[in-house]
Amino acid sequence: MHNLILIDDDNAFLTVLQRRLQQTGFFSVSTYTNVNDALAEPKSTTHGILLDMMLGSESGLDSIVALNNHYQPTHLIMLTGYASIATTVEAMRRGATDYITKPVGFQELVQRFQDVSPSKNVPLAKPMTPAQVEWEHIQRVLLSHHGNVSATAEALGMHRRSLQRKLQKFSPSKN
Amino acid sequence: MHNLILIDDDNAFLTVLQRRLQQTGFFSVSTYTNVNDALAEPKSTTHGILLDMMLGSESGLDSIVALNNHYQPTHLIMLTGYASIATTVEAMRRGATDYITKPVGFQELVQRFQDVSPSKNVPLAKPMTPAQVEWEHIQRVLLSHHGNVSATAEALGMHRRSLQRKLQKFSPSKN
DNA sequence: CGTTGCTGCGACAATTTGTCGCGTTTTCAA
DNA sequence: TTGAAAACGCGACAAATTGTCGCAGCAACG
Numbered sequence: 001m002h003n004l005i006l007i008d009d010d011n012a013f014l015t016v017l018q019r020r021l022q023q024t025g026f027f028s029v030s031t032y033t034n035v036n037d038a039l040a041e042p043k044s045t046t047h048g049i050l051l052d053m054m055l056g057s058e059s060g061l062d063s064i065v066a067l068n069n070h071y072q073p074t075h076l077i078m079l080t081g082y083a084s085i086a087t088t089v090e091a092m093r094r095g096a097t098d099y100i101t102k103p104v105g106f107q108e109l110v111q112r113f114q115d116v117s118p119s120k121n122v123p124l125a126k127p128m129t130p131a132q133v134e135w136e137h138i139q140r141v142l143l144s145h146h147g148n149v150s151a152t153a154e155a156l157g158m159h160r161r162s163l164q165r166k167l168q169k170f171s172p173s174k175n
Numbered sequence: 176m177h178n179l180i181l182i183d184d185d186n187a188f189l190t191v192l193q194r195r196l197q198q199t200g201f202f203s204v205s206t207y208t209n210v211n212d213a214l215a216e217p218k219s220t221t222h223g224i225l226l227d228m229m230l231g232s233e234s235g236l237d238s239i240v241a242l243n244n245h246y247q248p249t250h251l252i253m254l255t256g257y258a259s260i261a262t263t264v265e266a267m268r269r270g271a272t273d274y275i276t277k278p279v280g281f282q283e284l285v286q287r288f289q290d291v292s293p294s295k296n297v298p299l300a301k302p303m304t305p306a307q308v309e310w311e312h313i314q315r316v317l318l319s320h321h322g323n324v325s326a327t328a329e330a331l332g333m334h335r336r337s338l339q340r341k342l343q344k345f346s347p348s349k350n
Numbered sequence: 351c352g353t354t355g356c357t358g359c360g361a362c363a364a365t366t367t368g369t370c371g372c373g374t375t376t377t378c379a380a
Numbered sequence: 381t382t383g384a385a386a387a388c389g390c391g392a393c394a395a396a397t398t399g400t401c402g403c404a405g406c407a408a409c410g
Contacts, residue, residue, distance in 0.1 A: 082302060083311065085258050089274050092267035099264050101303075101311050108315075127316045129332040130309045137308045144302075150356055157304040162398055164358070325387055337367055339389070 002047035003028040004113065005071065007038055007063075008079070009055050017050075020106055026113075035063040039070055046071040048113045051096075053080035053087070061087065064094040075113055079104065081140055103128070103136035138166065177222035178203040179288065180246065182213050182238075183254070184230050192225075195281055201288075210238040214245055221246040223288045226271075228255035228262070234322070236262065239269040250288055254279065259314035313341065 004026050008014050014031040021029045026047075032038040034055055049067055053060040060078060068076060078091045081102040088099045098112050107126040128136075138156065145151040149167070153160040179201050183189050189206040196204045201222075207213040209230060224242055228235040235253060243251055252273040253266045263274045273287050303311075313331065320326045324342070328335040 083260050085260070085263050085274060085276060088260050088263045089267065092264065093272075097268075099260055100315070101260060101308065127319075127330050128312070130312060133308055133312045134305045137303070137305060141302045148356075155302055157306075159399060160357090161359085161400075165398080168358090323387080334368060335388085336369075336390085340367080343389090 002026045002113070004030070005038060005046055005049045005073075006031045007033075007035060007050065007055070007060075008052040009033050010052075017106075017109075021110070024110055034058075035060070035067070039063075039066060043070055046073045048075035048077065049073045050077050050079055050109075053078055053091075054082065061091055061094065064091065064096055068095045077109075077112055081137070102140065103133055135166075138163070142167075177201045177288070179205070180213060180221055180224045180248075181206045182208075182210060182225065182230070182235075183227040184208050185227075192281075192284075196285070199285060210235075210242070214241060218245055221248045223250035223252065224248045225252050225254055225284075228253055228266075236266060236269065239266065239271055243270045252284075252287055260311050261314040261318045265318060310341075313338070317342075 002025075004021060006014055006017060006021075006029065008031075011033060014033070018029045018031050030038075030041075035051075035058065049071060051060045051063065051067065055063075060080075064076060064078075067073070075097050076095060077098040077100065078088075078096045079100055079102060080087070083099070083101045091099050100108075100112065105126060105128045108128075138152070141155055142149075142152045145155060149163055150160055153163040156163065177200075179196060181189055181192060181196075181204065183206075186208060189208070193204045193206050205213075205216070210226075213224075224246060226235045226238065226242065230238075235255075239251060239253075242248070250272050251270060252275060253263075253271045254275055254277060255262070256277045258274070258276045266274050275284070275287065313327070316330055317324075317327045320330065324338055325335055328338040331338065
């Protein structure tokens with residue numbers, strides 16, 4: 001009934017999400033690691049597009065208009081780990097319908113692809129806890145710093161000691 | 176040549192801004208401390224509206240549609256002391272044309288009222304701090320629960336008291 | 351070697367949360 | 381209109397977490 005397009009440069013992320021979305025009942029879920037591939041497909045109307053902001057060198061921002069023209073999706077959702085008000089405003093102006101920050105829970109994502117009239121919010125089914133959100137975010141930054149705790153701590157604006165404690169608190173058992 | 180409407184509950188802020196804008200050359204600058212007063216005026220087209228998010232009890236968010244209908248402004252700029260992606264998205268969906276955070280420089284504000292839409296966007300590359308990530312997430316869930324603190328706290332698996340403290344920690348002072 | 355950078359961790363003060371609980375408002379249906 | 385239920389705001393105090401110093405062990409490097 002619905003078909004989706006996912007565009008992200010993280011392949012692992014794509015495959016996992018693709019599978020889960022298909023199990024949820026979306027008719028088809030296409031994935032691409034860059035915008036050009038997505039635009040190379042024949043034109044068709046699509047229910048929703050999930051577009052990552054950071055696609056290597058290019059900015060997902062610059063692809064919003066083209067993707068909207070090509071697929072005319074009901075939803076064009078921007079996804080990013082590095083958010084700011086400025087980019088949000090810009091994305092919405094260019095035609096995005098939503099803008100969310102990683103990490104995002106699967107349930108939440110699905111809900112955003114549902115057809116809800118604008119400005120009519122439905123309570124999120126099962127939001128992540130603040131702790132979960134923080135944990136995933138830390139993991140992402142840690143990964144981008146090749147596991148360097150000191151560098152990660154600085155990037156996150158927190159103290160190395162605190163980061164250490166958080167890490168050892170969740171890695172050995174509680175995960 | 177241009178006329179503006181400013182809506183904010185801070186009178187001092189209004190008068191200062193009004194004077195400076197008039198000196199800059201805007202034809203007329205009307206100020207109101209609440210939305211109803213602004214809507215009580217006869218309908219007319221207006222160049223721009225500056226709307227504060229925190230208008231005492233009301234949420235500026237709920238007034239966007241009405242103001243747009245009444246004045247059909249070229250610019251409807253939201254202004255807030257505390258910001259989040261979630262509220263930005265919501266504001267843009269409802270018809271805001273821009274969203275900026277206090278404190279805002281006068282020059283910058285004037286620029287936003289110019290008809291220059293092409294934004295030399297600056298996609299920042301720094302990761303958010305855990306606190307920011309948490310804040311964004313909380314705002315998302317809070318918005319989806321229509322501002323209901325109790326329900327939000329439960330959804331997030333945190334205690335109502337803690338949520339309250341977090342919320343009041345960022346909204347009142349950051350002005 | 352000596353220097354530099356990262357890590358692991360103890361210790362203690364400074365903050366922040368978890369919890370109770372109680373007196374107002376709000377909300378909403380009878 | 382009115383009364384109960386649901387929310388809210390917030391004081392208070394213990395429990396838990398974070399901010400800071402500081403020191404020692406290690407690996408890399410010229």
